[in-house]
Amino acid sequence: MRQRLGRVCALAATVVLTATLTGTPVAHAQPDRDVMFVGNNWDGTVDLIDARTLEKYQRIDVVPDLIDRKSEMRVDQYIAMQVIRETAGEGHDQLVDDIMVAPDGRTMYVSRPSLGDVAAFDIESGDQLWFNRVDGYRSDHMALSLDGETLLVSATTADTVNALDPATGEIVGRFDAGDFPHENRYSADGDTIYNASIGNVIAPDAEILDPVKGNRELTIADAETFEVTDTIEFEAGIRPFVVLPDERTMYAQLSFHNGFIEYDLEEKRRTRTVHLPLSEQAREMDRSDYPLDSAHHGLAMNNDHSKICDAGTISDYAAVLSVPELTVDSIVDVGDKPYWAATSPDGRYCFLSNSDSDDISVVSYDDPREIARIPVGDHPQRVRGYTVPSDVLIR
Template sequence: MKKIYGFLAALWLGGVWQVPSTQAGNLDPESGSSNHDSNALKLYVTLEAPDALGVVDPESKRRLRAISVGGKPHDVICAPDGSTAYITNPKTNDLSIVDTSTDKVKKTVKFGEEATPWHVEISPDGSQVFAALQDQSAVIILDTAQNRIASKVSVTSGPWAIAAPRNDIVYATLNGSVSKGTANRARSEDIAVFDPTEASPTAEYLTLAADTANGPHGIVSAPDGSAVYIAAQASHEVWKINVDDNRVERVAKIPDPNPSGTPLNPGFPTDLAISPDGNTLIAVNHDLDSITVINLETQRIIETVSTGEGSEPWGALIAPDGQTAYISTNGVDSLAFFPMSELTDGTEGASKSTIADLPTSDGLTWCKSAQ
């Protein structure tokens, strides 16, 4: 998940992302080839309006194109070896599989009617992909060797996001269904957990707080696989689950500046990003047009930074070198990024740059394309 240096203004034109010639390298919109190293690092961004996956070359800061995928793409994850990207498409109820060396869709996996796949995750060894099918109340397990559905794990409520901190354990946040109007409803079982290596995986459940409608939404794994962190958008909290013993603990409460007027859906925080060293967490506050930066060593909030009025931030990631934070600002069709040094230095505010005219949704992933 990962990084851009500098900023890029781009225009959607005729189905291909094109940039001014003073910034763009040579790019063939038909073949997708360009004059950059095939093993270069790239940032993939799901683009909701054009039903596409946007591609950014962070080294040149200027090449950007789009890959047509399924309907209303929401999330994307890259394989550990960099060879493949997986994109969930809620509108068409399927998963697009992209060859990162060619930036072309090589297969589409259909999930059936009313599946509504939202978030996607991959096991650390790259052998399995997990897709949250919200309206089927299930998690699909895809065998990446053959890119086929291997099994389906039923859960008690609509799953939204998934984390796989180890090969033998998967967590799914149970947020209900947006389309069925059950999102954020009170429940005793907030998180589903299962072992995907079993022949017939069966979910068990963890409760965040029995007396609170937590509305668990985004989830992210610690870099060392020791824990997962959950954005509870209804209770405005961040929670932690220790993987070894599934012990649950509250990390932080995000202050609500307007407690009587803030809606619970989509609420805040909605998504999370964690630094490569595991010391800093960024919580995305959709309804507050801001991000909250948390020191995980002290479990204290460092600061809350505005992403701009009406920006409606949705997804987040931190660069592999830990220098930059990227926020998809769905409300203004752009990608914002902040220097991590300014977000964590304890002083108020941070400078922001943007890549404009990008109709982002939630998905951001960093990928090194295979040769």
């Protein structure tokens, strides 16, 4: 081992000496960077933010083809786009919902709800590589397999999850889910898919009419065959959730609930319920005023699963809790209407998208406080953290 190391060092020294004598520059590899991708839903743009230094890189236009896509729509597709605009879009087109990045850090995939499709972009140039419509009329949350070879997207109005080939956008598989399938996640080993449905959030919010919300369930499928292996019914829509590596413990936010639950997937029962405080303003809100039935919408954990970051959407805070005790470390004031929470790749920070104040709050897990607030585009929604090559980033 020492002899081999000595030969390597000698070879390296020879390369440097030769380059010095000949005047040939020595190439230095640039380190990869941890980057948060922020989807500005109403802008149709994605902002790139360094997860460590918090400096901003390029902004990518993810609807360069907007006019072309609209001109190609059938009448029913155009009507659906207007319905999305006046309901979930609050008077705006929904142009970027979710973001995934390929394992090599060079390609970005974006679901575009109002266009009912998914599109791929080269991160460095911003060039669009492909696009493809999903089943039905609206695309939503996504997930990318660990090997980067399968891209899942919830086809909301079709009550289906589509599986796409990330190289071409072609739909290569699908499985049925509950009403309005929402977030998708792969298990830690990549063998299992979890999809949570939220029910019809456009339906009336009166408790007596709750059955019209439809089936709200966790759908569990085989990641290779897309065969549904189990379905667990819930009494409310399942908002953001996290499944621990043991594939037994799940933390999930539910529609209208201020907090989250702990759920045993093996025994199929709720084990603990966490109630978090309401702000003075939130106490005065009616259920029907909750944004798309969401009281809390955004749930993340640090890398060793010892902390939870919960976005208190209607109360404008982030709650940081310790696990497994589920005790509150701190309630941290953030921007207006935090609607997602994501952990930085190094596990140090929770990034929350403040959709009404158009900024991102950066909250420390170990010292629960807001360390920065970063302006972004119009209506930031999804935030995702990835490690990407430095050469794709533009200051």
